[in-house]
Amino acid sequence: MDQPRRLETRAVHSGERRAKRGDGQNGSFCPISTPIYASTTFSHPNIETTDRVLGGEEEGYSYARYGNPTVGAFEEALASLETPDGDAGTRTGVRAFAFASGMAATHAALAAAELTNGATVLAAEQLYGSTATLLVQVFGANGVETRFVDAYDLGAVEKKVAQLEPRAVVVESISNPLLRVADVPRLSEITRDAGAALIVDNTFGTPCLQRPLDLGADIVVHSATKYLSGHGDLIAGVVACGPPYDAAVEQLRKLVGGVLGPFEAWLAHRGLKTLPLRIERQCENARRIANRLVSNPKIARVNHPSLEDHPDHETALRVLSDTGGLVSFELKEEGREAAFEFLNALELCVKAPSLGDVYTLAIHPATSSHRELSPARRARLGVGENLVRLSVGIEHPEDVAADIEQALGRL
Numbered sequence: 001m002d003q004p005r006r007l008e009t010r011a012v013h014s015g016e017r018r019a020k021r022g023d024g025q026n027g028s029f030c031p032i033s034t035p036i037y038a039s040t041t042f043s044h045p046n047i048e049t050t051d052r053v054l055g056g057e058e059e060g061y062s063y064a065r066y067g068n069p070t071v072g073a074f075e076e077a078l079a080s081l082e083t084p085d086g087d088a089g090t091r092t093g094v095r096a097f098a099f100a101s102g103m104a105a106t107h108a109a110l111a112a113a114e115l116t117n118g119a120t121v122l123a124a125e126q127l128y129g130s131t132a133t134l135l136v137q138v139f140g141a142n143g144v145e146t147r148f149v150d151a152y153d154l155g156a157v158e159k160k161v162a163q164l165e166p167r168a169v170v171v172e173s174i175s176n177p178l179l180r181v182a183d184v185p186r187l188s189e190i191t192r193d194a195g196a197a198l199i200v201d202n203t204f205g206t207p208c209l210q211r212p213l214d215l216g217a218d219i220v221v222h223s224a225t226k227y228l229s230g231h232g233d234l235i236a237g238v239v240a241c242g243p244p245y246d247a248a249v250e251q252l253r254k255l256v257g258g259v260l261g262p263f264e265a266w267l268a269h270r271g272l273k274t275l276p277l278r279i280e281r282q283c284e285n286a287r288r289i290a291n292r293l294v295s296n297p298k299i300a301r302v303n304h305p306s307l308e309d310h311p312d313h314e315t316a317l318r319v320l321s322d323t324g325g326l327v328s329f330e331l332k333e334e335g336r337e338a339a340f341e342f343l344n345a346l347e348l349c350v351k352a353p354s355l356g357d358v359y360t361l362a363i364h365p366a367t368s369s370h371r372e373l374s375p376a377r378r379a380r381l382g383v384g385e386n387l388v389r390l391s392v393g394i395e396h397p398e399d400v401a402a403d404i405e406q407a408l409g410r411l
């Protein structure tokens, strides 16, 4: 695409109809959706071409762990969405790499930032639990020291970066479950000055709300299991970055082999086409539900960046284009029992971990996403037994609100 196109347009078209004649495509017709190339390997008209493709001198596909056209289509779309506004994708050199899960993508992003023996990484203490455990257990066993910081306290980050000289700083654009919003532009200034890589997990933000690479981040990670695919039917991950990290991510994927299969890639790419529409609706629904819950007598506190009392309300208005589809709230009634009673009383909202689906999902963070943490650490992070998190779907907001209110009414 020569002409810059807007995000909504790119979400629908990017990556599609990219096959050249002779790439297994009949010259007289062109499928409008990239087919599922269920093939382990790819042959060429002659072995010299195979040699050039394997040697990287000619574009093409050889062995599916190195690349697959269906996966490539999804990657091209993601690279386009994570690319600075108005840019066609390749000009800034942003590339995207699909992985078999968000965790495989996270692992590759961390390794690409050269987290090797003797390196220190500064991680947000609010990080997704498995990412923190991956750093401490897997990278820790290889001599990497992980230090944690309140990533939403810029003064604390600045101090720790100066003191520890970390090789990388890892944050989430929007955190779970209190929905803290990272000041990525400011964080990128701090990391750039210190020569550290800024890795942003943009799973909760998606390229619709923020493109961290535009704001100075070095590497973006997604659990594509969530909003990007959006229908709760697959596990996938993505890394988006430019030089010098892209070559390392590509090599790691090839060697570690956590590749996404063509069936999942096709589904994820189909989901991606409606991402802007879904996000718009989910943000609007979440805002309406959050506003309604604020005045519910059974609720002590509502967390949503659209609310003026949210600690990052101002930051959200500055660094996000909308305030996101997740809402969490504390019940007035303390303890796990009330939270479980509420969740069990839901009739429409689905009680299940994960987020970003078309369905509204409800979970109890203390026994799901934050289960592995000690009660003291959960308390420090503000994850009490009375906290419930909603990932708001695309249903009619009145139906979702009515379900929540009837369940609260049973307490």
Ligand SMILES: Cc1ncc(COP(=O)(O)O)c(C=O)c1O
Pocket: 101, 102, 103, 104, 106, 128, 172, 176, 201, 203, 204, 222, 223, 224, 225, 235, 236, 237, 354
């Ligand atoms: C913010 C975040 N990052 C990464 C992951 C891991 O993704 P996956 O489950 O696709 O491996 C998750 C999963 O919940 C997540 O919430």
